[in-house]
Amino acid sequence: MKKVLIANRGEIAVRITRACRQMGLVPAAIYSDADRNALHVLQADEAYRIGPPPASESYLQAEKIIELAGKIGADAIHPGYGFLAENSAFARACTEAGIVFIGPNPKSMNLMGDKVLSRQAVAPHGVPIIPGTKEPVDDPAKLAEICSGIGFPVLLKASAGGGGKGMRRVDRPEDLLPAFERASSEASSYFGDGRVYVEKFLEKPRHIEVQVMADHHGNVIHLGERECSLQRRHQKIVEECPSPIVDPPMRERLGSLACSVARAAEYDSAGTVEFLVDASRNIYFLEMNTRIQVEHPITEMVTGVDLVQEQIRVAMGEHLSLRQEDVRMRGHAIECRVYAEDPFHNFAPCPGKILYLRLAEGPGIRNDCGVAEGYTVPLDYDPLLAKLIAHGSSRIEAIRRLLGALREHRVEGIDTNLPFFAHVISLPEFLEGSYDTGFVDRILSNLRMDSDPLFSRAALTLAAIHRFRQHREKILPEQPRSPWKSCSWRGR
Amino acid sequence: MEKLFLEGTMIIRLSVDGQEVAVEVCELPDGRFEVMFPEERIIAELREGYGYTQSLIDDQGRQFEMTLREEGNGNIRIGLGSEGMIVTAMTELEYRARQAREGEEDRSGWELKASLPGKIKRILVTPGDAVDGGTPLMIMEAMKMENEIRAERPGIIRTVPVEEGKAVETGAVLVTADPVDSTG
Numbered sequence: 001m002k003k004v005l006i007a008n009r010g011e012i013a014v015r016i017t018r019a020c021r022q023m024g025l026v027p028a029a030i031y032s033d034a035d036r037n038a039l040h041v042l043q044a045d046e047a048y049r050i051g052p053p054p055a056s057e058s059y060l061q062a063e064k065i066i067e068l069a070g071k072i073g074a075d076a077i078h079p080g081y082g083f084l085a086e087n088s089a090f091a092r093a094c095t096e097a098g099i100v101f102i103g104p105n106p107k108s109m110n111l112m113g114d115k116v117l118s119r120q121a122v123a124p125h126g127v128p129i130i131p132g133t134k135e136p137v138d139d140p141a142k143l144a145e146i147c148s149g150i151g152f153p154v155l156l157k158a159s160a161g162g163g164g165k166g167m168r169r170v171d172r173p174e175d176l177l178p179a180f181e182r183a184s185s186e187a188s189s190y191f192g193d194g195r196v197y198v199e200k201f202l203e204k205p206r207h208i209e210v211q212v213m214a215d216h217h218g219n220v221i222h223l224g225e226r227e228c229s230l231q232r233r234h235q236k237i238v239e240e241c242p243s244p245i246v247d248p249p250m251r252e253r254l255g256s257l258a259c260s261v262a263r264a265a266e267y268d269s270a271g272t273v274e275f276l277v278d279a280s281r282n283i284y285f286l287e288m289n290t291r292i293q294v295e296h297p298i299t300e301m302v303t304g305v306d307l308v309q310e311q312i313r314v315a316m317g318e319h320l321s322l323r324q325e326d327v328r329m330r331g332h333a334i335e336c337r338v339y340a341e342d343p344f345h346n347f348a349p350c351p352g353k354i355l356y357l358r359l360a361e362g363p364g365i366r367n368d369c370g371v372a373e374g375y376t377v378p379l380d381y382d383p384l385l386a387k388l389i390a391h392g393s394s395r396i397e398a399i400r401r402l403l404g405a406l407r408e409h410r411v412e413g414i415d416t417n418l419p420f421f422a423h424v425i426s427l428p429e430f431l432e433g434s435y436d437t438g439f440v441d442r443i444l445s446n447l448r449m450d451s452d453p454l455f456s457r458a459a460l461t462l463a464a465i466h467r468f469r470q471h472r473e474k475i476l477p478e479q480p481r482s483p484w485k486s487c488s489w490r491g492r
Numbered sequence: 493m494e495k496l497f498l499e500g501t502m503i504i505r506l507s508v509d510g511q512e513v514a515v516e517v518c519e520l521p522d523g524r525f526e527v528m529f530p531e532e533r534i535i536a537e538l539r540e541g542y543g544y545t546q547s548l549i550d551d552q553g554r555q556f557e558m559t560l561r562e563e564g565n566g567n568i569r570i571g572l573g574s575e576g577m578i579v580t581a582m583t584e585l586e587y588r589a590r591q592a593r594e595g596e597e598d599r600s601g602w603e604l605k606a607s608l609p610g611k612i613k614r615i616l617v618t619p620g621d622a623v624d625g626g627t628p629l630m631i632m633e634a635m636k637m638e639n640e641i642r643a644e645r646p647g648i649i650r651t652v653p654v655e656e657g658k659a660v661e662t663g664a665v666l667v668t669a670d671p672v673d674s675t676g
Contacts, residue, residue, distance in 0.1 A: 165613075189656070189657055190613075233637075233638050235637060339637075340635075341637070343576075344569070344576065344578055346639065346640055346641075346642055347637075347639060348607065348608070348634075348639055349608060349634050349635040349637055349639065351608070351635065355543070355544060356542075356543030356544055358542070358543065379608060379609065379634070379635050380635075381635065381636065382635055382636035382637060383635045383636075383637060406573060406574035407572075407573030407574060407575075408573065409573070409574055410543060410545070410559070410571075410573075412543050412544045412559055412561075413544075415569075418574035418576075419571070419574055419575055419576035421574060422573070422574050422575055451575055451577050452575065454554070454556075455556070455572045455575055455577075456508070456577065457534070458548055458550070458554075458556040458558065458572070459508075459558065459570040459572065459577055459579055460506050460508065460513070460515075460529075460579060461527050461534050461536055461548060461550070462538075462546065462548050462556075462558055462560060462570060463504075463506060463560075463568050463570060463579040463581040464504040464506060464515050464517050464527050464581055465517060465525045465527065465536065465538060466560060466568065466581065467504050467517075467568075467581040467582065467583065468502050468504055468517040468518075468519075468525070471502060471583050472500060472502070472519075
C-alpha cells in the first residue's frame with residue numbers, strides 16, 4: 001500500500017493524514033468547495049475537489065470517489081467516521097474496483113449495522129441483550145402481550161434508525177397503543193420505515209463501549225472500555241477512559257463480551273461494541289459501530305496504541321501487532337468535543353470564520369484539531385471543530401489537567417461549547433463519576449452557569465469600561481488618547 | 493470617599509442574568525479606569541492582548557485575559573479561558589431607550605425567525621398556546637444537530653407558518669405570537 005485516499009473531512013481527515021504520514025504512506029485528500037482551504041486539505045500531499053458543499057454532492061458521492069481513487073492510483077480508501085464509513089455498498093464497490101477499504105468486510109458491516117439483526121446474531125453467543133423483541137412488531141395485540149412479558153416501563157424504538165427519533169417511553173399498558181402509533185408515524189416520517197420494536201426501559205443507564213480490533217486472520221482483541229454517558233440530546237460531548245464505575249472483573253467481562261460480539265460478526269477491523277449498564281450493573285449489548293470512532297483518542301492515550309495505524313495495518317493484511325495480554329491501561333483520559341455551538345443560546349450551531357485559535361498545551365494534553373485560523377466553518381456539515389484530550393496518571397489528575405487546558409484554549413470569531421465543559425466537569429456528579437445518560441439534559445433544563453466570582457467582577461468591570469470608552473469616543477471623537485494633553489481634573 | 497476623576501464620569505447600567513447594577517466609570521490621569529460599584533471601587537488597567545483579548549489588571553495585581561464581543565442590543569459576550577458570560581452594558585440614555593422599546597414590544601407581540609437554514613423536525617406548540625421566555629417551541633435540525641428553538645419572551649402563539657419535515661431558509665418566520673396581555 002502506498003497511497004491512501006481519505007474520504008472524509010475535518011478533524012478525522014487530519015488524524016488519518018497524520019497516521020498515513022507517520023507510516024510513510026501518501027495521504028490524498030478530497031474536499032468540497034466549502035473546504036477549499038480546510039486544514040485537512042492543507043496537510044495532505046495531494047488534494048482533489050470532489051463537488052459543491054452539500055454532502056450529498058461531495059463527501060457522499062461514492063462512485064465519484066472510487067473513480068477518483070482509481071485515477072490517482074490510490075491503493076486504499078479510509079472512510080473515517082460518518083459519511084460512507086458504514087455504507088456496505090461502498091465498501092463492496094471499493095473491493096470490486098481493486099481498492100482496499102480500510103474498515104470491516106461488507107458482510108460484517110451489514111449484519112452489525114442493523115439493530116435488530118445484530119441483536120439476533122449475538123444472543124446465541126451468550127451476549128446479554130436488553131429484554132425485548134428480536135423482531136419489529138406491527139400487531140398491537142402482540143405488542144401488549146410482549147410488554148407484559150418484559151414488564152413496564154418499556155421503550156418503543158424505531159428499528160430503522162436512532163438518535164432518539166421514533167422513541168417513546170411507556171409506563172402503563174393503557175398508554176401503549178397511542179405511544180405505538182406516534183412512534184411508528186414518527187419513524188415513518190424520519191426514516192421512511194415505521195417499524196418499531198420494544199425493549200425494557202433501563203433506569204439511569206450508562207453508555208459504556210469497548211474498543212475492539214481484529215485482523216483478517218481471525219485474531220480479535222479488546223482495548224478496554226470508554227464511558228460515554230455525558231450526552232446532550234443523544235450526542236456525546238465528553239468521553240472518558242476507563243469508565244469510573246468499571247472494576248477489573250467487570251472490565252474482563254465487558255472485554256470478553258465485546259470479543260464474542262466481534263467474533264460472532266466475523267469482524268476484521270477496528271470497531272466499537274456498545275453496551276448499556278443499568279443501576280444494578282447489569283450489562284446489555286446495545287449495538288456495534290463498525291468504524292473508527294470520534295472518541296478513539298482516549299483509548300490511545302491510555303493504552304499507548306495508535307488505533308488508526310493499527311486499523312490501516314490490519315487492512316494491509318498484517319496480523320495484529322499486539323496480543324490481548326500485551327494490552328495495558330495506564331492512567332485516565334478525558335475528551336471534550338469542541339463544537340461550533342452557542343451554549344448561551346441553547347447550543348444553536350454557529351458557522352462563521354475562526355478569527356483566532358490558541359490551543360492548550362502541556363504534559364498530558366492532546367489536541368485533535370480539524371480547523372485553523374482563518375477557516376470559515378461551513379453550515380453544511382456537523383459542527384465538530386476539534387477534540388481536547390487530557391491524560392493523567394489518575395482520574396483526578398486528568399480532570400485537573402483538563403480544567404487547566406480549558407482555561408488556555410481560545411477560539412474566537414465563532415461561538416463554541418467550551419464554556420459549558422468547565423461547568424459540567426466541575427459538577428459533583430462528574431467528579432464522583434456518578435452521572436448517567438440523562439444527566440446533561442437534566443441540568444440543561446435548569447442551566448445556570450454560575451461564574452467564578454472573580455471572573456464575574458472582572459467581566460462586569462471590563463464591560464463597563466468598554467461601554468464607557470466607546471461612548472466617550474462617540475461624543476469626543478477627536479480627543480487625543482493621552483490624558484496629559486487635555487484634561488482637567490478635580491479632587492472632591 | 494475621596495474620588496479623583498477626569499471630567500466625564502459616566503453611569504453605565506450593567507446586567508447579568510437578570511441582576512442589574514449601575515456603576516460610575518471614569519478615566520484616571522494615568523490612563524487607568526475607575527469603576528465605582530455600590531459596594532466597591534475598582535481601579536483597573538486595560539492592555540491589548542493577542543487575538544481578540546484584552547488583559548485587565550486590577551489594583552491588587554490580579555490579571556484577567558478576557559475576550560470581548562458585541563452581540564447587539566447592549567449585550568457583550570465576555571470570555572475568560574473557556575468560561576463565558578453575557579453582560580449587558582448600556583449608558584443611561586441607551587438604557588432608557590431600551591426600556592421604551594421593550595414596552596413597545598410587549599404591546600405588539602413578536603415573531604421568531606430562523607437564524608440558519610435547517611429542517612423542522614417537530615413542532616411543539618399550536619396557535620393559542622401561552623408560552624413563557626424559555627418555552628421550547630420547535631425542534632430544528634441544522635448542521636446535523638438537533639436544536640430546540642425556544643421563545644425569548646412570553647406570548648400567546650398566533651401562527652406557526654412552517655411544517656414538520658420541511659426545510660426552511662435563514663430568516664424564515666417560524667412562529668408569531670401576540671402579547672400576553674392583549675388588552676394593552
